[in-house]
Amino acid sequence: MEGKLQIYNTLTRKKEDFIPINPPHVGLYVCGPTVYGDPHLGHARPAITFDLLFRYLKNRGYKVRYVRNITDVGHLENDADSGDDKIGKKARLEELEPMEVVQYYTNRYHDAMKLLNVLPPSIEPHASGHIIEQIDLVKKIQDAGFAYESQGSIYFDVEAYNRKYPYGKLSGRILDDLQANTRELDGQSEKRNSFDFALWKKAQPEHIMRWPSPWSDGFPGWHLECSAMSTKYLGEKFDIHGGGMDLMFPHHECEIAQSTAALGHDSVNYWMHNNMLTINGQKMGKSLGNFITLEELFNGSHKLLEQAYGPMTIRFFTLQAHYRSTLDFSNEALQAAEKGLQRLLTAANTLSKLKASDVSTVNVDELETGVFDALNDDLNSPIAISVLFDWVRNINSIYDGKEKISAADLERLSSIFNTTVFEILGLRDDSIAGDTKSNLTADLINMLLNIRMQAKANKDFATSDKIRDELNKIGVIVKDRKDGFDWEIA
Known part of the structure; x- marks a missing residue:
């Protein structure tokens, strides 16, 4: 199917024609999970969103190198520079080695992704496995004059950077506003400015995750890993960087600053961000009692759930909303999605029972044009799904003898419908999936x-x-x- 793929670029705040740097090759980097707890609903949306992008790019004939990282060091509790390392804290509480925690929750994440039919990335690098690359990147930033050492830690000098490059261009944050509104946090007096962020932190005696560096035994800052690993595997300039909207500031803003400071230019052509999800209209949070893990969704054990919901129901429900819109989970919405999914899968099964006629009274071009026009329009999966449902009616009408379809058109209809449902949208009929x-x-x-x-x-x-x-x-x-x-x- 011909047609230009357009992507909404968060950096320019408009839809742009997707033009790869080195076609047919595409470099895609997506921020993966911090593996210190069970996978939850917040993990599902970006995973499904960028799995759809990965699948669709491949369907269009691109060779995609999809890199999705695992954060297993440097992500501190309060912000990028204060509090305990989330994995280190978990390790101390459970009296485990940090990498035992990492392995356990990475396995749990992978299991959940398989259930959601999320394809594995081409490369899944761990932050802890790329300490050398991160140290090298800090040296480049320091040599360029955009970092300073303080008490064994290295901080990014946002003010110095902003004099040469615009800081805040992704999120729209203005440095003057940051200066006025950022409070000084305890333990951050070693910074020149409260909005400076850590590239390398000197480890305190109780900190169990540490590596040697030219400045101190310590660990990299959270933001640093993505800049280092995306550059290593996708080059100094690559096509698409994705993640949740909650990462836009400070994480992705700091990534842009780091890469630009070290390389002299931003590394990313297109920034893509999926919007957030809510539970019955409220932001998900443990304090609100609406924090739902994927396992609780699949077995129906959470108090807010009226029943268990299968992984394909969750996937289908997620795809029914555009990735840039807010997604609200409720029992009513999930139950409706469950029925809609079954209707779609039943139609796919009915396709194999259709009998060809000499003529067609349906126009299969409308299905092909409708589906691919929608997906080319910034992955508009809800419109693509509505087109499929229009054709569910046609499929049932053909089956009931109210419409006719030729052998050639039936072959095209089966190919387009099944390719869209199973290969691009990544849905699966769990009732017959090898069970x-x-x-x-x-x-x-x-x-x-x-x-x-x-x-x-x-x-x-x-x-x-x-x-x-x-x-x-x-x-x-x-x-x-x-x-x-x-x-x-x-």
Whole structure:
């Protein structure tokens, strides 16, 4: 399908035609999780958003190097420069090595991503595995005159940087406002200005995650890792950097400053940010009692949940909202998404049962144009899904004999519909996804319905009705057809 892909660039605040630096190769970097706790709803949205981008770029024929980092050092509790390291604190509380904590929660994150059908990235670097690269980057920034040493720590000099380059161009923060509104935090007197941020922190005696450096035994600042690792794997200039809107300031703003200070230019052509999610209209937070892990969603154990919701329901619900809009989770919305997903998957299954005619009374071009025009428009997945639902009606009409479709058009319809649903949107029919138990259940239902057909042929309507009614009681909806039967789970 032809057509230009447009991406909303947060840096320029407008949609722009996507033009790769070195086509057909595309460099994509996305900020991954800090692995100190169970994966939660906040992890799901960026993972699904940029999985959609990854899948769609590949569908358009690009060769994508997708780098998604793991933050396992340097992310402190309060901000980039104060408090305890989140992983170090967890390790002390549980009397574990920090890398035991990292491995456990990284495994948990990967398990959740598999359930959500999120493709693994091309490269998944860890911050702790790139200390040398981060030290080298600090040296470059220091040599360029945009960093200073203080009591064994290295800080980025925002004021000096702002005299040569505009600080705050991504988030719209103005340095004068930062100077007026940023308070001096305890333990930050070693900074020249409160808005300066740490590139390297000298480790206090109790700090268990530390490495040798030219300045002190310490650890890198949180912002530094992404600049170092994106440059290492994607080069000094790459195509797309993604992440949640909550990372725009200070994390991504500091990334731009670091890269520009070290290299003389920003590294990123397109900045993409997914919007935040809310729970019943409120921001998710442990203090509000609405912090929901993905495991709680999948098993329905959280007090706010009326039922369990499958991973594909969560994925489909997320894709029903544009990635730049706020996403509000509620039981009503999730239940509606569950029904919508089943309707879409049932239509995909019905496609395989359609019979071709000599002519077509439907125009498959409308499906192709509608879906790809939507996705080319800054990944407008809700519009693409609405086009698919329009074609669910057409598929059902063809199946019922109200519309006709030629063999060539049926082949195109099946290809476009299935490619969009399963390969681009990344949905999956979990009821038949290689589950032996589910397949056995389907075989048993089909066997019963074949017995029912034989009973009807023998005019044994009592047995026929009993099989149908008993199946209905356990949630199997039976649909009689001229040439047989169909069924679905309610």
